[in-house]
Structures are given as structure tokens and as C-alpha cells.
Amino acid sequence: MTTTSKHDERIANLTFASVYPHYITKVEKKGRTKAELHQIIEWLTGYDEKQLQKLIEEKVTFKDFFQKATLNPNAELIKGVICGYRIEEINTPLTKQVRYLDKLVDELAKGRKMDKILRTP
Template sequence: MAKHRIYTMSFSSVYPHYITKAEKKDRTKEEVDEIIRWLTGYSQDELEAHLEKQTDFETFFAEAPKLNPSRSLIKGVICGVRVEEIEEPLMQEIRYMDKLIDELAKGKKMEKILLTPAPL
């Protein structure tokens, strides 16, 4: 079976769209980066290095230092498909990220997006 086209796309070609989507709703690049770091375990420097190298999605997720175990709690529909029902592991990781960015653009609080308790 042929690889899905998005797997070979560079992450850096999609990243500006994440930023634009967030900024249209008065959210920030920093919040987008925080979501990506939370999901993948990359540091900010590592994230920026992947953007600079134009790493493809397959490599970006394969080299992620520590995929967040709480990502399996991400639920909902993205592109008409429930993320929790996606069987292809890499596609599910990509859609998890898409779903988190969507939640940000919808105005959700970061602690809800990142599935963490609100500070006391």
C-alpha cells in the first residue's frame, strides 16, 4: 500500500497554517508550540530544528522524544473522522495534533486542551 501523501510532506510546510489558524482567533504561536511540545516531547530548540530541516511528518513523529501518553484521551472529529477510531498510528498522531490546534482556535483554555488540571 502506498504511503499517504501527508507522511512525506514537510512539517514546516503545514506549521504556518497552524499558526495562522490560531492567530485568526487571537491565539499565539507560543501556544501552538506548547501544544506541539506537549504532544511530542520536543524542546523548543528541537522543534525549531525540525522546522529548519523541513523534516517530513513521518520522521517528525518517529523521532519525537516522548509522545505524551495522555494523547490517547484526545477525542472528537477532525476531517469528518473520529480521531480515537483512526487505525493507522501515524495518521492518528497527525490528527491528534490537528485536533489540538482546532481546540486552540475554538478558544478552549490551554489546561483543557493539554488535558491537565487547572492551577489552584
Template sequence: MHRIYRMTFASVYPLYVAKAERKGRTQAEVDEIIEWLTGFGPAALQQQLDAETTFEQFFDAARLNPNAGLITGVVCGVKVQEIEDPLMQKIRYLDKLVDELAKGKTMEKILRTA
């Protein structure tokens, strides 16, 4: 089992927000990405953060967006579309979306609506 599976989502969430904010993006945009990918609206996301769920628990409770398979590209030197472990792939999907946000992509492109 990968170490990240046991890490709390709450411990990594501020890092996602900080990465976005360093590039002029907002916490609201990070939250929108998380909602798109997982189905967690603001209250559900806060509940996950307060409960300090692990990444494994976080994604077990999530309803993965049916368009998540459209997320492609490289994170940590690995193509996300080729990751065989379903949980690791979901984690890397989120990493990739936050990377795209930090790189200045539009929300429409990040959320695969354009």
C-alpha cells in the first residue's frame, strides 16, 4: 500500500490551494475542481476535511465524474491514463487538475467542458 493512501486529504488540501494561489488562482477554483472530480460540494468537502479522512476514504466516498477518463497527461513522470491502480489514478487525476489550474488553463478546459 502506498504511503499516500494513508495520508489525510486535509493534510494535502492546503498544498493544492497554496499551489493554485501562488499562480494567481483561488481556493474557490480548487474547490470547484474537487467538486467536479469527486461530487463533494462545499459542505461535503468541509466534512471530509474536518473528519481528516485518508485519501483512500476520501475517494471511497467520492462519486468520480464520468468524464474523469478524459484527464490525460503526465504527473510525477507517469501518464495518468496508464496508471493501473484505481486509487492512485484518482489521486493523480486530482494532482493533474490542480497542475492545470496552476498552469493557467481555463476552468472550461480543466473541467473538460470545452
């Protein structure tokens, strides 16, 4: 299943700051912590807590968020369906990266063990 250019553009222009509170709510509602959320974001993007806070304050778009990120080389091990899309079939790199993050947040909220979420052997 491929994404449309309109869908990709909408995701690119969405601000990380607008979605971040929803990530927190989702994981905390399921008994996980903001610290765990930050751990998976740092694993995927390389952003530490201070950098993440700065990006939130600057209200960067997902496009800028991922352009500045250093994506974890194991990110391509993230597979499955999220938001109706099979991650490994998404052709647009930015949309795929956003869905990687969505999938990690989803796995955290579902109670998956951290070593599994972070794809450690």
C-alpha cells in the first residue's frame, strides 16, 4: 500500500510539537513513562532530552525534525502495520520515518519490552 502525495505532504508539514503530547498521553495511559518515550525517540533520532525540548519549542515540522535527525541504522528493522500502512511498503522516506516513530510509540504503549522495541539482539 503506497501513500499519496497529499498524505505525504500533510505529514511533512505537521509539527512534531502538535503530535508529541498525544504520544505522551498514549504511553502514560498504558502505564509507561515519558522517560521511556524519550528513550525510544533518542534511539530512533539521536536527539537527547535537551535537543528534543528545543525542537518542540521551535515547533519544527516532521520534515525538519527528521532532516536534522541521525536515524538509527537499525530503524529499518521496524516492520509491521501502523495507521493502515505496512511500513516496509512505504516509498516516501519521510513518511516511513514518521511511521517508524509511530510504530515504536505503539509498541511502547502495548507493553512491549524495551529491548524488543529498540531492536537489540
